[in-house]
Each structure stands twice: as structure tokens, then as C-alpha cells.
Amino acid sequence: MDKPVLDIRDLSVSFLTERGLLRALRNVNIPIDPGRIVGIVGESGCGKSTLISAIIRLLAPNAQIDSGSILWRGDDLLDLEPDAIRALRGDEISMVFQDPMTSLNPVLTIGRQMTDVQHRDNRSKAEKRARATRMLERVGIPDPVEQLDRYPHHLSGGMRQRVAIAMALMTEPGLLIADEPTTALDATLEVQIIHRLQQLQRDFGCAILFISHHLGVIAELCDEVVVMYAGEVVESGSTRDVFLNPRHPYTQKLLDCDPARIKKATRNLPVIGGSLPDLVELPDGCVFRPRCDISIDRCRSERPGLEGSNHCIACHLARQ
Amino acid sequence: MTNRAGFVRETFTALRKDSLGMTGLVIVVTILLLTLFASILSPYDPLEVDVYNRLVGPSWQHWLGTDQLGRDVLSRVLYGGRVALKVSLVAISVSMAAGLLLGMMAGFGPKWLDRVLVICFDTLRSFPTIMFALSIVALTGPSLNTVIGIIIITSIPVYGRIVRTQTQAMRDNDFILAERAMGASTAHILRHHVLPNIAAPLLILASMDVPAVVGMEAGLSFLGLGVSAPTPSWGSILNDGYSYLRNSPWPIIAGGIPLILVTLGFTFFGESLRDILDPKLRGKGGKF
Numbered sequence: 001m002d003k004p005v006l007d008i009r010d011l012s013v014s015f016l017t018e019r020g021l022l023r024a025l026r027n028v029n030i031p032i033d034p035g036r037i038v039g040i041v042g043e044s045g046c047g048k049s050t051l052i053s054a055i056i057r058l059l060a061p062n063a064q065i066d067s068g069s070i071l072w073r074g075d076d077l078l079d080l081e082p083d084a085i086r087a088l089r090g091d092e093i094s095m096v097f098q099d100p101m102t103s104l105n106p107v108l109t110i111g112r113q114m115t116d117v118q119h120r121d122n123r124s125k126a127e128k129r130a131r132a133t134r135m136l137e138r139v140g141i142p143d144p145v146e147q148l149d150r151y152p153h154h155l156s157g158g159m160r161q162r163v164a165i166a167m168a169l170m171t172e173p174g175l176l177i178a179d180e181p182t183t184a185l186d187a188t189l190e191v192q193i194i195h196r197l198q199q200l201q202r203d204f205g206c207a208i209l210f211i212s213h214h215l216g217v218i219a220e221l222c223d224e225v226v227v228m229y230a231g232e233v234v235e236s237g238s239t240r241d242v243f244l245n246p247r248h249p250y251t252q253k254l255l256d257c258d259p260a261r262i263k264k265a266t267r268n269l270p271v272i273g274g275s276l277p278d279l280v281e282l283p284d285g286c287v288f289r290p291r292c293d294i295s296i297d298r299c300r301s302e303r304p305g306l307e308g309s310n311h312c313i314a315c316h317l318a319r320q
Numbered sequence: 321m322t323n324r325a326g327f328v329r330e331t332f333t334a335l336r337k338d339s340l341g342m343t344g345l346v347i348v349v350t351i352l353l354l355t356l357f358a359s360i361l362s363p364y365d366p367l368e369v370d371v372y373n374r375l376v377g378p379s380w381q382h383w384l385g386t387d388q389l390g391r392d393v394l395s396r397v398l399y400g401g402r403v404a405l406k407v408s409l410v411a412i413s414v415s416m417a418a419g420l421l422l423g424m425m426a427g428f429g430p431k432w433l434d435r436v437l438v439i440c441f442d443t444l445r446s447f448p449t450i451m452f453a454l455s456i457v458a459l460t461g462p463s464l465n466t467v468i469g470i471i472i473i474t475s476i477p478v479y480g481r482i483v484r485t486q487t488q489a490m491r492d493n494d495f496i497l498a499e500r501a502m503g504a505s506t507a508h509i510l511r512h513h514v515l516p517n518i519a520a521p522l523l524i525l526a527s528m529d530v531p532a533v534v535g536m537e538a539g540l541s542f543l544g545l546g547v548s549a550p551t552p553s554w555g556s557i558l559n560d561g562y563s564y565l566r567n568s569p570w571p572i573i574a575g576g577i578p579l580i581l582v583t584l585g586f587t588f589f590g591e592s593l594r595d596i597l598d599p600k601l602r603g604k605g606g607k608f
Binding site: 056058086087088089090091094095097098099102103104105106107108116117119120164167168 | 493494495497498499500501502503504505508512513516517520
């Protein structure tokens with residue numbers, strides 16, 4: 001297998017807050033191989049956004065990196081100078097945001113914004129426009145030439161998200177980070193965008209880091225899944241393994257809660273009891289223990305590490 | 321560039337459908353043309369004294385009559401417009417540019433810089449303008465440049481605060497973060513993304529500011545703190561006519577009307593611009 005394009009190793013990030021140190025990410029390991037689509041699932045507050053911010057080095061000023069490294073083709077992103085990291089952003093690593101209604105500048109035309117992304121290229125305006133047109137065509141926007149002179153508010157949410165994807169892929173990045181790109185769209189559009197992303201991924205050969213809390217989307221799109229809980233990776237592996245044979249109790253419960261899997265008509269949707277632990281005062285031992293049904297004494301005292309070769313699980317009980 | 325031309329054309333088309341804005345634009349353009357071509361249009365030299373014909377009413381020789389020294393009031397009003405124009409043009413562009421720069425620094429820069437600049441803005445704004453002007457003039461003596469300087473100093477905080485607030489509102493927008501994630505530098509973001517977003521309110525403010533600045537110049541000149549004696553300014557025309565108001569109201573009326581027209585014209589124009597430049601109403605039918 002190739003060397004990973006992006007290799008997150010033992011990454012821990014915390015925020016200095018008034019209450020104390022909020023440990024948002026703890027010893028996170030995620031390798032992303034070239035051309036693979038890796039999905040990250042987890043509920044709100046599990047550290048997905050912090051992880052993205054850490055990769056593109058746009059963490060809030062009160063954040064500190066406690067340990068670990070983020071290797072980009074072998075170089076540690078955390079060691080790079082601000083100029084060097086800026087050169088990577090938008091060129092090698094691109095991003096698509098959650099809400100297409102706010103991720104485009106409302107007062108500039110689509111064409112202007114799309115030529116603007118190519119600010120590193122020494123091409124003529126006409127060439128940049130032509131490239132923008134081709135790109136819009138590839139993401140499935142009808143009459144691309146016409147759209148270039150329109151403003152974002154002329155377009156629907158799905159269209160805007162396509163424009164955002166086109167902009168992100170403009171520089172043919174090695175890694176595309178998609179932060180819940182379909183959450184703000186309705187179900188039909190979601191499917192369209194997912195298929196389009198798959199198609200584009202095959203054409204461009206870039207790796208995709210796909211963040212979502214929609215399990216169906218992850219199952220449909222991703223090659224590999226990383227399940228995060230409260231700032232830790234609790235289970236990771238191929239999509240097939242994790243979805244068909246979930247071994248961490250959190251993953252099992254998460255899958256049980258997926259409305260798509262509920263066969264019987266019911267008044268009450270299943271929930272995972274309890275809530276996320278306080279990240280300032282973490283419990284000893286396993287971070288999921290307070291909400292876990294099957295915990296044993298060992299879970300109280302000892303924090304389980306992520307173990308396994310392909311299908312990794314962080315649970316004392318999963319090893320048997 | 322086709323974009324920009326389209327933008328101007330679109331704005332103008334929208335403006336043409338708005339009768340109030342169009343009235344404002346016509347008044348503004350008329351005043352601009354009259355003052356720009358004052359040297360051609362004026363029937364007399366505005367400084368030429370004719371003591372035999374002092375304080376005569378309107379006639380075919382002197383359309384707006386003459387003042388206490390027999391100077392032609394129409395010529396003085398036309399030339400007075402030049403002073404008003406010069407003051408507003410220089411003062412507004414300088415204070416807008418400075419306010420833009422400082423406001424963006426405050427809105428986008430580190431917190432301590434924001435605090436320092438806001439304190440400076442507030443300090444400047446806490447002086448009553450006329451008291452501030454009086455004390456400066458007392459120190460430097462009356463001159464047009466002093467007037468311009470005073471207006472600039474008192475206007476910078478106004479522009480600065482607006483720009484700061486607007487920039488701050490922009491700063492946390494997703495598209496700014498998206499730009500950062502796409503590798504744009506701070507300067508690039510400010511110039512290409514923040515500036516176009518705050519340009520509209522700034523232009524509107526500038527347009528509405530013209531009457532205020534013209535009025536301030538007239539006020540200072542009326543008090544004798546602005547232009548020096550023979551130079552005509554709308555304020556000094558008012559001051560000259562003031563003593564003869566009972567017998568010959570013509571200079572006062574002639575000096576006052578352009579002030580009213582400038583105020584109305586720029587206010588109408590600014591109001592209409594405000595509606596048109598809102599990108600959310602643009603091209604959607606909306607109000608027009």
C-alpha cells in the first residue's frame with residue numbers, strides 16, 4: 001500500500017478556557033491513503049471540527065497542540081511556517097464547508113470568485129474563466145457560462161454547494177476536506193452531491209476526508225470510517241467492517257439509532273442514554289464508560305488504547 | 321472589467337426607475353456642473369466692487385441682486401460652490417480613506433489594536449465639533465485648509481467606526497474562513513472580500529455626509545472661521561447678507577438656497593443608493 005497522503009499521529013489538542021484545559025482531541029490517529037475516501041462520524045462536540053482546523057492550521061487562538069504530528073506527504077504540518085501552510089491551503093488541501101448559503105461571498109459574482117481561487121496561476125483572465133466554466137460543467141451545473149456572471153443569491157443551495165465543490169477542486173488538490181457538505185441540503189440533493197463527489201474523486205484521484213453525522217451518507221460514499229467519541233477515535237476500519245461488524249459499544253449504539261435501520265413502526269426513536277462527558281474534567285478510564293451498558297471494573301481505571309491492524313477498536317471488551 | 325461596467329449600468333438602470341433618487345442625482349449633477357463651470361457662467365467677477373450699485377434687488381443686470389459692496393450675488397454663489405465642492409471632496413475622500421484603513425485594522429486585526437483605535441475614535445468624537453473647531457482656529461487662524469483639517473479629523477472616527485463594525489460582521493463569515501482555507505492572505509481577503517462587502521454602506525455614508533460637510537464649512541465661514549474676507553463661500557455670503565436682512569434679503573436667500581439644494585440632492589441620492597446597493601434586493605425585482 002502507498003504511503004498515506006495525510007497521516008495524523010497521536011494528535012492531542014486542547015483549548016485554554018476559563019474553567020481550565022478543555023481537551024478536545026486526545027491521541028487521535030487517522031491515516032488517509034491517496035485516493036481514498038475516509039469518513040469521520042460522531043455526534044456534535046466529538047472533535048470533528050477541531051480536527052479539521054488542526055489540519056489546515058486555523059485553530060482558535062486559545063488552542064494548543066499537546067502532542068502528535070500531522071504528516072502531509074511526510075512533512076509535519078505542525079512545523080510549517082505560516083507562509084508555507086498558506087501555500088498548501090487551497091492548493092494541495094482544499095475544503096468544502098457545511099452551509100453553502102454562507103460559504104460564498106454574496107457581493108461577488110460566481111465567476112469572479114472562481115477566478116479568484118486561481119490566484120496562484122499565471123494565466124490570463126480568459127483562461128481562468130474558461131477553466132472555471134469547465135469546472136462548473138464537471139460538477140453538473142447547467143449553462144456554466146451564464147452562471148459565471150450571476151451572484152450567489154441567484155443560485156439554489158444545491159447549486160451553490162456544487163460551486164463550492166468546483167472551487168475546492170479547481171487546483172486539483174491531493175486532499176479534499178468536506179465538512180458535512182450535505183447536511184444543509186435536502187435528501188434528493190444529498191444523493192446527487194454524493195454521487196457527484198464519488199465521480200469527481202475517481203476523475204481527480206484525490207483523497208477525501210468526509211465529515212458527517214449522517215451514517216447513510218458515510219456508508220454510501222466512504223471506503224473507510226473513523227468513529228469518534230468525545231475527542232477520541234473509538235473505532236476505525238473499512239466501511240464494510242465497521243458497519244457490518246461494529247465492535248465498539250458506541251458504534252453499535254450509534255448504528256442502532258440510525259433511523260434507516262429501524263424496521264418496526266415506533267413512537268420513540270432509540271437514543272444513547274446520557275450525554276457527552278465534560279472535556280475539562282474527563283472521567284478516569286474509558287471515556288464512554290458512563291454511557292456504556294457492558295462496562296467492567298477495568299473500564300473505570302484503565303483507558304483502552306486503539307488496537308487492531310485493519311479494524312481498530314478502543315475497548316477492553318472488544319478484544320475477546 | 322465587463323463586470324464592473326455591468327454593475328454601474330445595473331445601478332443606473334435601477335436609479336432611473338426611482339424618481340426620488342433621480343431627482344437627487346439631477347440636483348447633484350446640476351450643482352456640480354454650475355460650480356465646475358463657474359468661471360464661464362458667472363456674469364461678473366465675484367470680487368468686483370461696485371459701490372454705486374450696492375444692495376440692489378434682482379434685475380436683468382444682476383439676476384440675484386448685489387451685496388453691500390455691489391458685488392454680483394449670482395457670481396459669488398457660483399464661485400462659493402467651488403469652495404464647498406473642494407472642501408467636501410478633499411475632506412470626505414481623505415477621511416473615508418483613513419477611516420477605511422483604520423477601521424479595517426481595528427475590525428480585522430488583533431484585539432489590543434482594536435481597543436486602542438476605538439479609544440482614539442471615541443476620544444475624538446467626544447469633543448463637540450464646533451468647540452473643537454473654535455479652539456483649533458484660535459490656535460492656527462482662520463483658513464480654508466484649517467476647515468478641511470478640522471472636518472477630516474472629526475469625520476475619521478465616523479467612517480472608522482462604520483468600517484470597523486462592518487469588518488467585524490464580515491470577519492466571522494464562512495466565506496472568509498473558506499478563503500483562508502483556500503490559502504488567501506489577510507491583505508487579499510481585506511481587499512477582495514471585505515472591501516466589496518462594505519463599499520456600499522461606505523458610499524452611502526459618504527453621499528449623506530456631503531451636506532453635513534458643506535453645512536459645516538458654511539457654518540464656520542459664517543462665523544468667520546473659514547475662508548478669509550473677499551473669497552466667496554456660501555457661508556460668507558450668508559454672513560455678508562445677515563446685517564442687511566431687513567432691507568435686502570436677496571444675498572441671504574441666494575446663499576441659503578444652494579445649501580438646501582445640496583442637502584436635499586445628496587440625501588435623496590444617498591437614500592436611493594442605499595436601496596439599490598443592497599445586494600439582496602439586486603436583480604430580484606424587490607423594491608424596483
